[in-house]
Amino acid sequence: MHCEGEKEIGFEEALKKLEEIIEELEKGELPLEETISKFEEGIKLCKLCREKIQKAEMKIEKLMEDIK
Amino acid sequence: MLRKILRVREVVSFIRDAIENANLNDIWVEGEISNFKEVVGISYFDLKDEEALLRCVHFSPNKENLKNGMKVIVKGDIGIYEKKGYYQLYVKEVKTHGIGELFIKFIELKEKLKKEGLFDEKFKKEIPKIPSKIAIVTSPDGAVLHDMLNIISRRFPTNILIAPVRVQGEGCEEEIVNAINELNKRKDIDLIILARGGGSWEDLQAFNEEKVARAIFNSHIPIISAVGHETDFTIADFVADKRASTPSAAAEMAVPNREEIISLLHVFEKRLVKVVEEKINLYGRIIEGVMKRKTFLHADELILGKIEDLEYKIERMEELSKRYIENMKNTINIRFEILNAMSPYNILNRGYSICFKKGNKVVSSVDDIYIGEELRIVVKDGDAKCIAKEKKKLDLKKH
Numbered sequence: 001m002h003c004e005g006e007k008e009i010g011f012e013e014a015l016k017k018l019e020e021i022i023e024e025l026e027k028g029e030l031p032l033e034e035t036i037s038k039f040e041e042g043i044k045l046c047k048l049c050r051e052k053i054q055k056a057e058m059k060i061e062k063l064m065e066d067i068k
Numbered sequence: 069m070l071r072k073i074l075r076v077r078e079v080v081s082f083i084r085d086a087i088e089n090a091n092l093n094d095i096w097v098e099g100e101i102s103n104f105k106e107v108v109g110i111s112y113f114d115l116k117d118e119e120a121l122l123r124c125v126h127f128s129p130n131k132e133n134l135k136n137g138m139k140v141i142v143k144g145d146i147g148i149y150e151k152k153g154y155y156q157l158y159v160k161e162v163k164t165h166g167i168g169e170l171f172i173k174f175i176e177l178k179e180k181l182k183k184e185g186l187f188d189e190k191f192k193k194e195i196p197k198i199p200s201k202i203a204i205v206t207s208p209d210g211a212v213l214h215d216m217l218n219i220i221s222r223r224f225p226t227n228i229l230i231a232p233v234r235v236q237g238e239g240c241e242e243e244i245v246n247a248i249n250e251l252n253k254r255k256d257i258d259l260i261i262l263a264r265g266g267g268s269w270e271d272l273q274a275f276n277e278e279k280v281a282r283a284i285f286n287s288h289i290p291i292i293s294a295v296g297h298e299t300d301f302t303i304a305d306f307v308a309d310k311r312a313s314t315p316s317a318a319a320e321m322a323v324p325n326r327e328e329i330i331s332l333l334h335v336f337e338k339r340l341v342k343v344v345e346e347k348i349n350l351y352g353r354i355i356e357g358v359m360k361r362k363t364f365l366h367a368d369e370l371i372l373g374k375i376e377d378l379e380y381k382i383e384r385m386e387e388l389s390k391r392y393i394e395n396m397k398n399t400i401n402i403r404f405e406i407l408n409a410m411s412p413y414n415i416l417n418r419g420y421s422i423c424f425k426k427g428n429k430v431v432s433s434v435d436d437i438y439i440g441e442e443l444r445i446v447v448k449d450g451d452a453k454c455i456a457k458e459k460k461k462l463d464l465k466k467h
Contacts, residue, residue, distance in 0.1 A: 012198040015329075018336055025343040035347045042340045046333050053326055053333075058225035060217070062232065063203070063250065 011052050018045040077150070084148045087155060092146035096175050097122065097157060101138045106130045115142065115157070126159035133164075140164050141171060170269065174276050178303055181278070186285045192309045193290040195322070198329075199259040201227040202322055203289075205247045206263040208232035212315045216263065219319035224326045229257060235264040241277040248283040248291070259322055260289050262304060263315035266297040275302035284308055294318035416448040434461045 009017070021042045025035060099115030099122065106112070111126040113134065124142065134140065143161040148154070163171060181187065202220070206213050208230065220226060231247040234240035244262070251257050262284070264275065274280060275295045284291050284307045293308030294315040305311040312318035358364065408414060412422060423431040424444045431437060437456045445452050 010200060012196055012200075015198070015332075022336055022339050022343070026339065028343075028347070032347060032351060035344060039340055039344045043337070046337050046340070049329070049333055053224075053329060056225045056326070058217070058221045059227045060230065061228070062208075062230045063247070 009048070011049060014045050014049050014052075018042055018049070021045070080148065080150050080153060083155075084150065087146055087148055090146070094143060094145065094160075096141055096143050098139070098141040098172070101134050101140060102136050104130075104134055104136050111159075115140075123154060123156040124159050125156050126162065128159075132162045134162065138164060141175075170273065174303070177276065177278055177281075178306065181281055181303065181307065186281060187306045191285070193288075195290045195292065195310055196258050198224070198324060199226060199322060201229060201256050201258060203229040203231055203251045203257045203260045204263060205231045205233055205244060205251070205260060206315070207235045207265075210265060212263055212265040215316050216261070216319040219316055220323050223320065224323040224329070226323055236267065236271045236274060241274040241280050244274060245279050245283040248287055252287050252289055257289050260287065260291045261294060261312075261315070261318045261322060262291055262308065263294045263318055264296065265315065266300070269300075272296050272300060272302050275304035277303075280304055281307045292318045292321055413448075416446065419448070421445050421447045434459050 021038050024030070025038055025042070030038065097115055099117050102114045102116055102121075104111070104113040106129060109127075109129045111128060111130050111134065113124050113126075113136075115122045115124055124144070126142075126144075132140075141163045142157065142159045143163075144157045144159040146155060147158050149156060185191070204213065204216060206216075213230065217228065220228065229251075231251060233243040233247050235244075248260065248262075251260055262275075264272070272295055275293075281303045284293070284304055290309040292310045292312055293302075293304045294312040294317060295302045295304055298313040301311075310321060312321050363370070416422065422445075424446065425431050425436060425441060429436075431443065437443070437459055439456050439458060441456050443454050443456060445454055
């Protein structure tokens with residue numbers, strides 16, 4: 001994720017997309033080129049998810065609004 | 069029907085049908101215990117009020133320590149014991165503590181909201197598998213919040229927003245409702261945990277309030293409710309999208325275990341690689357299959373064969389053209405000889421001469437010659453001018 005303006009895909013979304021890609025590939029109906037390009041996309045998503053997990057940290061904030 | 073004489077079993081059966089149709093199942097009944105006895109692990113007693121009495125049986129030893137005179141509320145089904153000819157309440161639950169106004173209110177509200185459909189499965193929202201920001205509505209003091217944060221941090225660190233509220237005491241339900249509503253105004257929260265630690269039935273009352281139930285129902289952000297101990301069920305628990313038996317359980321429900329996700333990713337990677345490998349192998353096998361065919365295996369033989377063919381043809385062509393040229397040469401030679409033989413110069417070489425008259429006309433007959441005419445005689449090495457002196461014609465018939 002090098003360009004700042006790009007909307008980063010959420011973690012859960014990424015995992016879901018990854019699962020979809022794998023299921024589509026496992027159906028085996030794609031031609032070789034598409035297989036390879038989807039494979040690359042899948043690997044990229046894996047990497048992205050791994051990164052997000054490594055970087056995950058807990059940020060705690062308190063609700064400031066007056067709820068009393 | 070009343071005309072014929074009925075059997076006992078028919079009457080009792082009739083009554084049983086009537087009771088079953090009345091559908092007095094899962095009903096709560098309050099009353100005072102009398103005639104209590106426990107026999108072989110089964111509790112028998114009557115529930116009574118000022119005007120009536122209801123026989124009860126509870127297939128359970130006296131865990132609640134029931135005594136005659138105690139005011140209780142029991143839950144059960146009305147059924148008929150045909151052999152003995154009486155109906156009774158088959159008890160499923162007995163409540164001795166926290167009864168009275170509070171409990172009655174609880175039961176009544178529960179029934180009311182259930183009828184309205186607030187507890188229906190179809191309204192329950194899915195909670196995100198991996199939330200990006202969790203809001204926790206709970207008391208800021210105490211171990212509950214601390215424990216939840218620990219668990220979340222250990223399992224899968226996520227962004228947390230704490231909405232501090234009082235979880236018991238006068239008017240605290242307002243704070244809870246406000247917190248839920250405020251959180252719903254935001255766009256960054258994808259999960260709310262409503263939590264409160266264990267306490268007495270009275271302490272948990274805020275979570276049995278109607279306005280809290282409605283705030284939970286109306287929340288478009290999914291809510292996990294975790295109130296009290298494992299066995300405590302409040303109305304909030306019934307309305308919420310998910311119920312956790314304790315706040316710690318809620319924290320575990322809210323986020324996945326990091327390790328699990330890492331394993332999952334690992335498996336995903338393996339599957340990806342496997343699919344591509346298989347695809348490549350498949351194509352490899354297809355190519356192999358094609359290459360095994362004669363055309364490929366003996367390609368060099370076939371090509372060599374063709375080359376030999378070609379070479380042979382070329383040889384033949386060379387031969388044929390040589391021969392043709394030879395033939396031509398011969399033909400030309402022969403013709404040349406013939407021509408040569410017919411050439412006048414040949415005649416001259418043989419010693420003959422050619423006679424020309426004026427105008428380079430060849431003299432081939434005596435008739436062409438005039439006496440005194442100038443003639444030119446050509447021999448092989450030159451020519452001479454002559455004058456015809458006399459002529460004599462031959463009689464060719466003689467020859």
